[in-house]
Amino acid sequence: MLRPFELAEPASVGEASALLARHGEAARLYAGGTELLLAMKEGLVHYDYLVNVKTIPGLGGLRRDGDGTLRIGAAATHRAVERDPVVREHFTALARMEADVANVRVRTVGTLGGNLCFAEPHADPGALLQVFDATVRLERAGRARTLPLEALFVGPFETCLEGDELLTEIAVPPLPPRSAAAYLKFGFLERPSVGVAVAVTVADGHFADARVAVGSVGPVPRRMREAEAVLREKAIAESPAALEEAGRLAARAADAVTDLHGSAEYKEHLVAVLLRRAFRQALASLGVREPS
């Protein structure tokens, strides 16, 4: 049973921001509640005011800019992203990841913006969106700023959002030509133990670019830049050794913590395994045969 709270339903981002400013720590944004309400039910947190952002016009939609950038309103549900024809065609890895978040009932109600803002370490979207170089737009009355998604995550359940700020949009630029992304995860509970996202751009038998992000393993999802550097400019023919090295570096840099989802050592091992498999999957989707 939930403890009583007041519901506020602002008509605009500015009004929501003003409510947050007025009520401070007593207020929390509500964007579906699939994570927030669980914490409230368990008595871990309590708020006197929930500020419902789902009814703010314009926060729920998805659109694609002329340059191909996908703009996802923060209150778009996982299910809306998963089923959007543009996402399916042009951001296939994103559609696939979304189709595999939690279960269908969570995806029907839970929102992408809510997921990112809750910053639960064992979540899927944070890692994959980082290999797309996604950015987030944070707004409050009279000011908006755009940050790389990576900067949003400060710690477990902690973001860089200021008290009166709202995440309003996630922008996902298209990958360059001859690129593909993949996200693989492993877990034995409802949430992933380890999630590894990669994006690869291929040119003339080389990795023209390689991006790696790891989620769920440590406190926050992070890009693994050392691992990326090892792969960049490598010939595909050398990829088995390079992927092994990249996996080792990513495992070390992932800041693995032992928790309910597995020991740090176990998660590090899985990072290397999933990194290799994710690159193979991405390369295969580009029709590139990787030497075994």
Added chain:
Amino acid sequence: MSDVAVAVTVNGERHELTVPPWETLLECLRDRLGLLGTKKSCDVQVCGACTVLLDEEPVSACTLLAFEARGRRLRTIEGLAEGDDLHPVQEAFVEHGALQCGFCTPGMIMATVALLQENPTPTPDEVKHYMRGNICRCTGYKSILEAILAASRRLAPGAETGRGA
């Protein structure tokens, strides 16, 4: 704002309710409307026993606030049978023995109805993916899977006995 006015259609019947914002849809259905078919089990949306359809999409009634049903259509297990005629999914569950204690069954059936509306001819893997998160702790999943596939055949376009979901 304290209580919220919620006009909602439940199993075809319109209700005008006033609910406190912290009331869950599960509490509303069971305690306010007396619809006891929707079960409270884990209460943290991992088991699926409370699955109902909100505008024909499956949701966990235990973790959805009742006010979210404003202006929308709800279907619960009570809304499936027509008089004494069970819904084809219910029939398939009975015929395949896809239940033991029956506690998870309303949620399983509602999820199946949603699945087959979205994908009338799912593969076994598609069934397993969609039904992930609907947990049964006594009968195992083999008979449930068989029942869902049988219901799919029965409801598929062109099937002689189907009457549509």
